[in-house]
Amino acid sequence: MSGQRTFRVVEVTESVAGAACGRLFAALGHDVLLCEPPTGTPLRAREFTFAALGAGKRSTVLRPEQLAADETSPLATADVLITDLTPAAAAAEGLDLDQLRHRFPRLVTVSLTAFGLTGAYAESVGDSLLAEAYGGLATMVGEPDRRPLSLGGEQSAHSAAFVGLYGAMLALRHRDRTGCGDLVEVALSDVAAYMDWKSDVLHDLGGGVPKRAGSSQGGWRVVRAKDGWVGVIFSAHQWPAVVELFGDPRLSAPGLDDAEQRARRSDEWWAVIAEAAASREAVELYTEAQRLGLPFGHAADAESLMADEQLRTRGFVLPPGMRRRDAPVVGPPWTVPGAPSSTVAAPRLGDGGGSFTAGPRPAAARTPRASVAVQHRDAAPLDGLVVLDFGTITAGAATSRLLADYGATVIKIESQGRPDPFRAWVMPGSAGKADGAQTPASPMFASNNAGKRRLSLDLKTDHGRAIAHRLIRRADVLVENFRVGVTARMGIDYATAHRLNPDLVYLSLSSQGVFGPEASYGSFGSTLDLLSGLAAVTGYPGERPMWSGGDVNYPDQVVSFVGAALVADAVTSGRRGIHLDVSQREAVAWTLADQLGEYVWTGRMPAPDGNHRPGAAPHDTYPTAEPDSWLAIACTSAGHRRALAEVITALPGHEPEDWWLNHQDTVDATISEWTARHPRDRAVAKLRRAGVPAVPVNTAADRARDPRYRERRAALRVPEWLKGFPMILHGHTPPDPAPAPTLGDNAEHLDDDALDALLGGADRPSFLR
Numbered sequence: 010m011s012g013q014r015t016f017r018v019v020e021v022t023e024s025v026a027g028a029a030c031g032r033l034f035a036a037l038g039h040d041v042l043l044c045e046p047p048t049g050t051p052l053r054a055r056e057f058t059f060a061a062l063g064a065g066k067r068s069t070v071l072r073p074e075q076l077a078a079d080e081t082s083p084l085a086t087a088d089v090l091i092t093d094l095t096p097a098a099a100a101a102e103g104l105d106l107d108q109l110r111h112r113f114p115r116l117v118t119v120s121l122t123a124f125g126l127t128g129a130y131a132e133s134v135g136d137s138l139l140a141e142a143y144g145g146l147a148t149m150v151g152e153p154d155r156r157p158l159s160l161g162g163e164q165s166a167h168s169a170a171f172v173g174l175y176g177a178m179l180a181l182r183h184r185d186r187t188g189c190g191d192l193v194e195v196a197l198s199d200v201a202a203y204m205d206w207k208s209d210v211l212h213d214l215g216g217g218v219p220k221r222a223g224s225s226q227g228g229w230r231v232v233r234a235k236d237g238w239v240g241v242i243f244s245a246h247q248w249p250a251v252v253e254l255f256g257d258p259r260l261s262a263p264g265l266d267d268a269e270q271r272a273r274r275s276d277e278w279w280a281v282i283a284e285a286a287a288s289r290e291a292v293e294l295y296t297e298a299q300r301l302g303l304p305f306g307h308a309a310d311a312e313s314l315m316a317d318e319q320l321r322t323r324g325f326v327l328p329p330g331m332r333r334r335d336a337p338v339v340g341p342p343w344t345v346p347g348a349p350s351s352t353v354a355a356p357r358l359g360d361g362g363g364s365f366t367a368g369p370r371p372a373a374a375r376t377p378r379a380s381v382a383v384q385h386r387d388a389a390p391l392d393g394l395v396v397l398d399f400g401t402i403t404a405g406a407a408t409s410r411l412l413a414d415y416g417a418t419v420i421k422i423e424s425q426g427r428p429d430p431f432r433a434w435v436m437p438g439s440a441g442k443a444d445g446a447q448t449p450a451s452p453m454f455a456s457n458n459a460g461k462r463r464l465s466l467d468l469k470t471d472h473g474r475a476i477a478h479r480l481i482r483r484a485d486v487l488v489e490n491f492r493v494g495v496t497a498r499m500g501i502d503y504a505t506a507h508r509l510n511p512d513l514v515y516l517s518l519s520s521q522g523v524f525g526p527e528a529s530y531g532s533f534g535s536t537l538d539l540l541s542g543l544a545a546v547t548g549y550p551g552e553r554p555m556w557s558g559g560d561v562n563y564p565d566q567v568v569s570f571v572g573a574a575l576v577a578d579a580v581t582s583g584r585r586g587i588h589l590d591v592s593q594r595e596a597v598a599w600t601l602a603d604q605l606g607e608y609v610w611t612g613r614m615p616a617p618d619g620n621h622r623p624g625a626a627p628h629d630t631y632p633t634a635e636p637d638s639w640l641a642i643a644c645t646s647a648g649h650r651r652a653l654a655e656v657i658t659a660l661p662g663h664e665p666e667d668w669w670l671n672h673q674d675t676v677d678a679t680i681s682e683w684t685a686r687h688p689r690d691r692a693v694a695k696l697r698r699a700g701v702p703a704v705p706v707n708t709a710a711d712r713a714r715d716p717r718y719r720e721r722r723a724a725l726r727v728p729e730w731l732k733g734f735p736m737i738l739h740g741h742t743p744p745d746p747a748p749a750p751t752l753g754d755n756a757e758h759l760d761d762d763a764l765d766a767l768l769g770g771a772d773r774p775s776f777l778r
Contacts, residue, residue: 013347014582015039016088016181017365020066021073021104023051025136025163026121026197027093028062029170034089034177035065036341037578038349040365042083044071049358055624057610061337061602065353067361074103077112084109086365089177090118095132106192116190117180119173125196125737128717135643135702137197138620138628140165142641143704144201145712147630149208149561150547152223156630157639157706159620160557161546164567165197167600171570172200176736178577179390179415183741185581186388191740199723199735202712204566206724206732210452211560212709213730219709220637222558224544228275229535231308231544231553232283237291238308238554240539241282250301254294255285304531306539308554311608311615314542314598319527325595327352338606342599343575344522344590389416389741394580395768396486397422397477398461399501401429403534403565404518404593405490406457408572412486413460414734414743418769420480421461424468425755429454432752450749456732460746462767465755468499476759477501481509483768486576490518493528503588512585518572522592532593534562541597546604548617555617567600568593570735626669627653630706631681633689639706640684640693644669652700657683 018041020031028050035041043050043066052059069083073094076082084090092104099106106118106126120126123135124143133139138159141147146165151158159165176193184190208219224231229242243251245268252260259281264270271278286294291307298305309317315338320326325340332338336354394417398409406421406429413419423429431454450458464480467473477500481487487506489496496502496517503515503523517523520532521540538544538556541564548555557563568591575589598605604615620629620641627650630639644650650669654662659679661668669676684692689705696703705711718724718733725731727745734743759767 013584016582017083017086018042018089018091019044019076019083019087020091021076022091022093022121024093024121024166025052025058025062026166026169026173026195027091028052028058029167030091030119030121030173031066032062032064033170033174033341033574034091035353036348037345037582038347041066042087042361042363042365043068043356044073044076044083045069045358046072053358055603057606058603060335060355060606063355064337065349066356068356068358069361069363070359071363072102073099077103077109081364083364084113084116087113087116088181090116091121091173092118093121095122095134096126097132110190110192114189115184117177117184117193118190119177119193119195121169121173121195121197123197125199125721126194130198130704133697133702135197135704136622136625136645137163137165138622138630138641139643139702139704140169140197141201142630142639142706144198144205145208145707145709146201146205146561147641147706148708149205149219149221150557151221151549151555152225153221155221155223155549156619156632157221158547158549158555158630160563161543161615161617162601162604164543164563164600165201168204168567168570169195169197169200171567171574172735175411175570175574175577176738178574178581180738180740182577182581183390183738187740189740191738194737194739195735196721199718199721202718202723203732203735204563205561205709206456207453207560208709209712209724209730209732210456212713214452219560222560224548224553224555224558229559230279231539231556232286233553234286234289234291234294234307237310238539239286239291239294240306240308240535240544240556241286242304242306242533242535247303250303251282254298254301254303255282257281257285299527299530302531304533304536306532306536308539308545309542310545311542311601311605314605315609319521319525320595320598322525323522323592323595325592325598332609334606334610337602338609339595339599339602342571342592342596344588345575345584346587347584387741389743390738391416391577391580393769394418394486395484396420396488396576397480397484399487399489399491399496400518401490402431403457403562404568404572405488406431407565407569408516408518408576409461409488410457410459410732410746411569411573411735412488412576414746415741416743417486419461420464420767421458421750422464422466422477422480423752424466424473425752426467426469428752429458431457450751452729455729455749458749459731461750463750463753464767465753467755468501473755474500476756478505478509479759479764480768481506481513483764484510484513485580486514486516488516488518488572488576492531493519493523507586507588514576514579514584514587514589516572516576516589516591518568518591518593520592521594523588523590533559534565535559537564537593537597540594542601542605542615543597546601546615546617548619550616550618550621552617564593564597568596571596621673624670626650626673627676627680629677629680631677631684633684633692634687635689638689640689640696640703641706642680642696642701642703644702648700649702653680653696656696656699656701659683
């Protein structure tokens with residue numbers, strides 16, 4: 010770990026997204042200086058949010074205008090500035106981003122706002138509800154005939170924070186080559202839209218406008234157990250295991266072993282499962298299902314998470330003796346050698362000094378001896394990086410797609426016998442069966458694998474493993490998201506890879522991490538919605554937990570940001586030869602760290618509360634005049650509420666603040682009555698003109714019509730629809746990616762010339778050496 014670089018980060022933020030981004034830097038050991046006004050950041054008023062997101066930082070009382078005042082400013086020696094100010098607010102505070110780039114040309118600035126720095130909404134403030142509504146993600150969460158929901162726990166804010174970390178590391182790597190900083194623009198609404206990419210694929214194929222599937226109906230459901238809730242999740246071929254698990258002879262009725270008949274008779278057998286599950290304990294049912302190979306999940310709540318043996322064994326949940334009220338009660342969602350202790354506290358106001366420690370800066374990670382094109386300032390940040398991609402479906406494959414987007418040479422490794430399952434994913438509107446090189450791959454596969462090179466290897470043979478080992482010796486990064494134990498059987502586990510290449514960065518994106526009593530358990534995204542605690546805080550008040558659903562699979566989406574960010578940090582900071590162990594369950598549970606802290610210290614159990622959030626009212630989605638059309642409103646100040654009362658005159662204009670919080674049902678009913686009489690876009694426009702934070706709840710059809718998503722390249726046409734990019738690097742525009750690779754025949758041989766071509770050049774030295 011010698012020669013590892015520590016970056017200097019200045020944070021000027023008030024939002025969860027900005028604070029979470031700074032927390033990620035601190036959790037990786039970087040020096041984060043939080044600049045606060047004399048009264049402190051507004052997040053200090055949210056005790057447990059600040060404890061979770063302020064940990065590991067230093068605090069200084071320094072107004073934004075002082076940062077740009079003179080050469081004694083911390084920005085003069087900083088590497089990164091994190092800010093969540095809108096353009097006008099930044100200019101008013103003396104932090105005009107264009108001027109900062111001229112004054113501090115080596116500074117990398119990460120901007121995290123709800124709607125980006127340009128466009129009609131650029132000056133609008135917003136939270137995860139508004140971002141998920143405008144981005145279209147909220148359309149997919151909730152029951153089909155009920156109001157759309159935001160995910161619990163400020164999910165788009167945390168996802169954007171991971172994207173911000175990734176973008177910053179790309180910009181720092183680019184700076185090593187060019188000497189120039191960059192502006193990384195992350196819009197929470199763009200990130201939300203990016204994560205809902207499957208809806209765009211379905212809509213583009215003529216499959217209609219995807220909407221909420223819910224957790225009480227459909228092929229997978231959340232059912233009540235004796236002491237909680239369980240997600241019944243299985244593939245068609247696993248029906249015999251379902252029958253064995255529940256043990257009710259009615260599930261063995263003639264015809265139910267046929268998938269088509271089961272679909273027609275779903276009411277019949279779901280009633281049997283609901284009855285059988287009601288007599289079983291949730292964790293017992295989950296454990297037995299996993300023993301049978303069924304990817305069930307139980308709806309973990311704060312109490313069960315803090316007592317969970319898997320999370321405790323991995324050190325994610327801190328033991329009681331190590332907890333303190335001003336620090337997180339859970340660790341970061343990764344195992345990174347050399348990262349700081351998770352028990353570090355949030356800073357007291359002004360206790361961290363106003364500058365960075367003096368001394369020489371660490372040298373930049375060595376730039377590879379490469380062509381003039383790579384040396385050129387327009388080269389992609391990850392040019393020269395070679396990634397072996399053993400990832401499948403979304404978690405691993407989407408991670409390596411993000412690396413490919415920004416210049417890495419990514420080699421997609423599959424076999425004829427076990428291709429990526431997304432190649433043959435059946436989708437409405439797609440023609441024929443996509444089963445390899447002879448037929449087009451499913452559009453699902455295309456979005457996660459565009460821009461990669463192909464190699465087909467049978468790792469069950471000595472010959473296939475020998476080729477894989479040759480590649481490992483020459484690669485910089487390996488990405489895998491296999492079930493724990495598979496890589497060892499294939500001969501590509503971390504121990505083997507490290508022996509072959511001591512500098513290799515090895516990323517594992519497993520369901521629950523590579524060790525612990527539940528490490529071998531299987532999962533889908535919906536399983537992880539439940540196990541992470543997210544489903545237990547998402548939903549309608551007093552009702553069953555709500556997952557993001559199979560059409561979103563939120564845990565798969567967010568973990569790709571985590572994986573890409575950790576790889577970029579490793580190669581930019583000089584963390585060589587390390588095993589990055591990411592638990593997808595922990596990645597999502599980490600976003601609930603403040604709610605877990607509040608439970609530990611106050612006993613308050615987080616629970617579904619619709620779209621309501623503490624301290625905000627009204628804060629919900631409301632029906633409009635068109636069928637199944639909605640808008641979202643998020644009022645967080647007295648000014649917002651006064652503006653709302655001016656538009657909707659049936660609301661009181663002069664009630665005290667606590668009145669709004671104590672009468673939310675009455676307020677919501679009054680707003681719904683008004684919005685239901687108005688077309689959605691006209692109602693939004695009227696509310697916004699008055700100063701009310703309001704946005705449409707967009708759908709995939711809205712995104713397809715709105716040029717914003719193509720202009721900002723969150724979606725691409727090349728020529729078919731393709732998932733784009735979750736952020737904008739102002740100093741680098743990635744090209745449209747090449748088509749996803751076909752499968753091809755298993756490699757019978759790979760001579761030195763072919764290997765050199767696959768790796769991107771015969772004289773290519775390691776990116777890290």
